[in-house]
Structure formats: structure tokens, C-alpha cells
Amino acid sequence: MSYINCFWQGAALGDLEQICLLSMLRQNYKVRLFCYEPIANAPAGIDIADAKEIMPRQELLVHRATGSPALGTNKFRYLIMKKGLGIWLDTDVLVIKPLPKADDYIFGWQDDHLICSAVFYLPQNSSVVSEICEFVSQQYPIPPFYDEVIRFDLEQKAKLGHPVDVRDLPWGVYGPQALTYFVRKNNLIQFARPTEVFYPLHFTQADALVSSKYEVSELITTSTVAVHLWNQALRYPPTTVGQPVLETGSFLEKFAREQLGYRLANSITYSSGSRNAQCPCGSGKRFKHCHGFIKVLSRLDQPDKVNDARMVP
Numbered sequence: 118m119s120y121i122n123c124f125w126q127g128a129a130l131g132d133l134e135q136i137c138l139l140s141m142l143r144q145n146y147k148v149r150l151f152c153y154e155p156i157a158n159a160p161a162g163i164d165i166a167d168a169k170e171i172m173p174r175q176e177l178l179v180h181r182a183t184g185s186p187a188l189g190t191n192k193f194r195y196l197i198m199k200k201g202l203g204i205w206l207d208t209d210v211l212v213i214k215p216l217p218k219a220d221d222y223i224f225g226w227q228d229d230h231l232i233c234s235a236v237f238y239l240p241q242n243s244s245v246v247s248e249i250c251e252f253v254s255q256q257y258p259i260p261p262f263y264d265e266v267i268r269f270d271l272e273q274k275a276k277l278g279h280p281v282d283v284r285d286l287p288w289g290v291y292g293p294q295a296l297t298y299f300v301r302k303n304n305l306i307q308f309a310r311p312t313e314v315f316y317p318l319h320f321t322q323a324d325a326l327v328s329s330k331y332e333v334s335e336l337i338t339t340s341t342v343a344v345h346l347w348n349q350a351l352r353y354p355p356t357t358v359g360q361p362v363l364e365t366g367s368f369l370e371k372f373a374r375e376q377l378g379y380r381l382a383n384s385i386t387y388s389s390g391s392r393n394a395q396c397p398c399g400s401g402k403r404f405k406h407c408h409g410f411i412k413v414l415s416r417l418d419q420p421d422k423v424n425d426a427r428m429v430p
């Protein structure tokens with residue numbers, strides 16, 4: 118029996134995280150949710166674990182320009198691998214089928230260029246694990262995957278006694294770019310699974326997962342085992358507090374209701390007496406051209422953004 122490891126920062130989980138955690142339990146995994154503080158509403162059956170046992174809280178670095186905790190949460194998963202604790206899943210990964218066995222490499226392409234670590238497993242003794250853990254332990258890294266000109270600039274600043282702190286580098290330096298670099302360097306790139314396995318929708322399409330205007334089933338194929346919901350992309354701009362309200366009839370709402378028997382704390386239904394009336398969502402379009410028309414999403418389609426006003430804290 119494999120363990121799935123997740124991380125959550127904050128006092129309570131939203132609908133989206135609850136649904137994802139329940140989808141993991143549904144496949145009979147043991148799920149360990151690492152937290153730095155007590156959590157009010159973890160689903161029954163989830164094991165709560167102390168995040169301090171993996172990494173002291175002060176190492177949960179926050180990117181200075183955006184306030185994003187991605188540096189810290191990326192580092193956290195690499196340390197989980199180093200300790201050999203099992204599979205890593207972000208709390209916004211919906212599991213729809215059993216994952217590959219954790220005696221294999223588990224990672225996948227998020228697009229044509231980058232490997233994402235939202236669904237992630239590497240053996241403890243993998244050289245990728247030791248090299249990436251060494252990389253994320255540096256306060257003033259000169260990322261080997263950066264452009265030569267930028268690297269030169271960072272080296273000069275370091276020589277002059279003004280090294281650049283990792284929190285001041287461009288966003289996401291511990292993320293997909295780093296993982297893709299170290300996987301490639303260690304000749305494991307052929308183990309990256311195709312996009313549709315874990316990332317059937319691109320992050321620019323995340324809104325379609327919570328909107329009833331879109332049918333996404335064409336993108337979710339027989340080889341899809343998980344759907345990364347791209348929680349970050351759903352909260353746009355990234356400083357937006359809270360979570361999107363899930364629309365009744367959206368992919369995620371339907372999955373929660375039909376597969377998990379989950380009752381949403383927050384959901385919204387759009388209907389109209391007249392197809393020619395303005396859509397109640399506030400888009401300004403007629404109902405028949407907005408929520409009254411379900412569009413089948415294809416790989417190249419960009420859905421409309423969910424309304425930022427419909428966020429719950």
C-alpha cells in the first residue's frame with residue numbers, strides 16, 4: 118500500500134481540496150496531509166502529519182515579488198522524496214484512476230517543454246533527488262538552467278558581494294524548470310508521461326474545470342489517471358484570496374457529486390427563463406450565447422475566465 122503525501126497551509130480546506138483528497142481515498146490510498154498548524158476540516162480517513170518533521174517552517178520560503186509559497190512547497194516535495202515517504206500529489210490533483218506504482222518514476226509533461234511535479238515520485242536513491250535537494254538548499258543559487266547572460270549577471274553580483282537571494286529570482290525557480298533540467302541531466306526524460314496522463318488541461322484552460330459552460334471530456338482520455346486542477350491559475354491574479362465557486366454542472370462539481378457523493382459548501386447554478394435574456398453570470402452576453410450553450414473544449418481552446426467576484430475566502 119502506497120502513501121500519498123500532500124501539503125496544506127492554512128486553517129481550513131476549501132471544496133476543491135476536499136474533493137481532491139476524497140478522490141485519493143476513493144482509490145484506496147493512504148493519504149498523509151502535512152500541515153504546520155491544526156486543520157479544521159480534513160476529510161475522515163486523512164492522516165494529518167506534522168510538516169515540521171520534513172522541513173522547519175522558516176524554510177517555507179515565500180517569493181518576494183508575488184507572495185507565492187511555491188518555493189517552499191516545491192522544496193517540501195523534494196524532501197519527501199529524499200525521505201522515501203511515497204508519492205507526492207498537490208492538493209489540487211483529482212485522482213480518477215489508480216496511479217502508476219511507486220516503484221517506478223512518476224512525473225509527466227505539463228506541456229511540450231516542462232515536467233510538472235504536481236504528481237511526483239522518484240526513488241529515494243535517485244541522483245535527481247540528491248541533486249535537486251542540493252540545489253534547493255542554496256540561499257543564493259545560480260540556476261544551471263538559466264540563460265547564460267542571466268547566469269553571468271548573477272555570478273557578477275555574487276562576486277561583488279551582493280548575491281541574489283532565491284526569493285528575489287524570477288517566480289518558480291524550484292518548479293518545473295528545475296525538475297525538467299535535473300531529469301534531463303540524469304537521462305530520465307524518457308520516463309516523463311504524456312501530457313494527457315496527469316495534465317489533460319493546460320493551466321490556461323483551468324477555468325473550464327469549474328465552469329458549466331464547458332464540456333472537457335474530449336481532453337480526458339483513457340490514459341488520463343489524474344487531473345491537475347491548477348488552483349493557482351483559478352485564482353487570478355495570483356494575489357486573489359480564496360477559491361472559485363464551483364458551478365453546478367461543471368466537470369469538478371459533477372465529479373464531486375456523482376463519484377464522491379460530496380456536497381459542495383459553495384456552488385452556483387446559472388439558469389434563465391428566456392434564452393434571449395442576459396445571462397445571470399454577469400458576462401453581459403445573452404444566456405443562449407453564454408451559460409445556455411455548452412462548448413466542447415478542445416486542446417487549443419481558451420475558456421473564459423471565471424469571475425473573480427465569485428471567490429470564497
Ligand SMILES: [Zn+2]
Nearest residue numbers: 396398407408
Ligand atoms: Zn453566463
